[in-house]
Every structure is written in structure tokens, then in C-alpha cells.
Amino acid sequence: MNWVKNFYINYILKFTILSIVLGFYIGSATALFLAGLEAVTQYRAHHQWIIYTLPIIGLVIGWLYYQYGVVAKKGNNLIIEQHRATQKETIPFIMAPLVFITTLLTHLVGGATGREGTAVQMGGAIADQFTKTFKLNEQERNTLLMMGVSAGFSAVFGTPFAGAVFALEIMLFKNCKWWDILPSFAAAFFAHYVCIHWGLSHTEYAIYLIPAIDINAIAWAMFAGTIFGLAAFLFSSLQKYWSMLFGKIKYEILRPFVGGVVLIIAIQLLGTEKHLGLGIPTIIESFLRPSGTYDFMIKILLTTFTLSAGFKGGEVTPLFFIGATLGNVLIWFIPLPMGLLAGMGFVALFAGATQAAVTGIVLGIEMFGLRAGVYIGLASILAYFTSGMDGIYSAQLKEGVKYKLYDYLKRVAKL
16 A cells, blocks of 8 residues: 555645645735735725826737737636536646736726636646646646635635635636545635735625624525625626627727727716726725615626726626625615624625625625624525526536526426
């Protein structure tokens, strides 16, 4: 049995080294990205005229991806596809600097996008470069890609537990092996602490009032989760609709240019910049004070349109914004504390739109504590089941309880 012992020793040694290496590189890259994001956001706040360059920056982004990112433009879906592909191709390293630069440009001019997509894509691209260096086989390479995703998600949000589970969940638990779990968690924690070591801090959100758990509160939480799921469905559907419209523009380079022109008009009509960029101040406010009635709907429209036009970033922070502001509004007819509703929406929109309910539960507990996690978990599960059959990642396989139930209902409907 010496060969078994040697196998485990080599495996543990190999992925321990990889966890440290990936944690350092991805954590450092994410720290640099977050610092750059803060810098361009501050610059935009003090030089509001720069928003009028949206079409020009859109043209630059379109040209960069046309010239250098033919494959990389698939974004997160490329990583998911490569994890499942039978014919593997190395994820081009150009994806990392390309999405880094174009996301900063997007936020510089006020694009209503997020940051998770950038961190995950950088993580996946950086990780895959070590496949040949460490002479990894197909299964080991799949583990490596998971580690890249978990490290990127963990570092950008400061949530290592959720980052590790997110990587395992979007790559589909069924395809993961038990030996994927420890490397995924190790890479997430190393990347998180490296990012923190560079002096970066993450926004903290708090729910100050959590009622005792009883049957009424549980029922209201489930009702709220259903509403959040429908909002997630609307987000995913609009993203597909805008993408279909922009797909009619023959020349890809012109898509973000046209989108930039429309966004300038929309921003002028709105008369406010609170929905641009990440919108973190508005998210924080939604836990404490009444939000604007239509803030969540405006953010849905702006984010789905901006990303579909070809600007870069991610969906998760906008989903946090949408969920928190929608939860804030639900206090009108749901008798739960405002902060709790905002927290439930914050996580449940994410769970529904990404089709990652388990990650939503872990994220809720990690960010808001176990007591709030009960409410957030219920809302996330209901949002997952009511968010439709497709999420924001088109490469995800449609499997699991939800899809089996859907197929069963379709068969019943045909009888």
C-alpha cells in the first residue's frame, strides 16, 4: 500500500504549494484591482464630466476585446466550460490583464457593473497557467480551476467560506471530487489573507435587529424570498434580452459605443449618479434608512444594459444593491425589520441569479451571523426555486432537484 501513501503525500504537497502560490498571486492581483477600483471611483466622483466619455471608452473596450480577447470575452462562462470540456484548452492569460483594465475603464466612466466577474476571471486565468508547470492531469486541472475561482471570489469580497463553496457549486457539485474541497478552501483563505495583508479592507454590512424565529416570521421570510427570486428572474431575462438586441449590431466594436450613448441619455434623465458604479453607499443606507422606491428597478435596467453592451465588471455587487434596496422597500407590507429585509435581499438575489443557493446560505451566515442566516437561508432557497430555469452563467448545467421538479411538472402538464 506504499503507492497509496505516496499518492496522498504527493497530492497534498502539490496542492499545498499551489494553494500558497495561487493565494499570493490572485490575492495580490485582486488587492491591486480593488485599489484601482477605489481610485477610479474617487476620480469619477470629483470629475463628473468623465461620464460623457462613455461612448469613447466603450469603443476602446470593444476594440481591445476584438483585437485580443476573442476567446476571453466569454468571461466566467469560459472557466465553467473549460472545467467540463473533454477537449481542454489553456485559458489565455490575456484574460486577466484585459478584464482588469476594461473593468477599471468601465467604472471610471460610471458603468453600473460589479467586480466579482473580474476577480473570478483573473483567478481562473492565473490559475490555469500553472497546469503545465506542475504537469497536472485533467482532474487535477479541474481542481486548479476551482481554486482560481474560489481565490478570486474570496479575495474580492473578503468571504473565504463563501468563495470556496461558490467555486464548488458553479462548477457543479456532482462533478467535484472529495479531494477538491480542501484545495478550494485553502486557496480561498490564502488569497483572502494576502489581499488583507496588502492593506485592503472590505465593506462591512450589519443587521442590527433580528426578531425571534417563529412560524409567522418564517412565512414572511419565505414570501420575501419568492419576491427576490422573481427579481432575479427579471435580471437574468433582461440580460438575455439586451444581449439579443446588441447582437443585431453586426460590428461588435460598435456595441459598447452605442450602449455608451444610450447610457449618457439615461443618466441625464435620471438626474442622479447613485446607481452608477458599485453603489456601495446606497447599499449601506438601505440597511438603515428608507431607499428610493425605484432604486432596485433602475439598477436592474442599468446593469443588465451595461454588461450586455460589452462593458466589463460583474453582476454580484449590483445584485447586492438590487436585493438590499428591494428588501428595504418590502417593509411597506412585510412586518420584518428593515435591516433584515435588506440583508435577505442582499443575499437572496445573488442566490437566485447565480443559481447558487448553497453559496447564498454560507454567504449569509459568514456576513451576518448564524441567527440572521436562518432568515437569509430561507429567502435564498425560495429565491433559487422561483428565479426561473436559467441564471446569469449560461454555461451552468441544468441539473438538480429544481430541474427535475420542472421536468416533472412539464410531463404532468402534457397529460
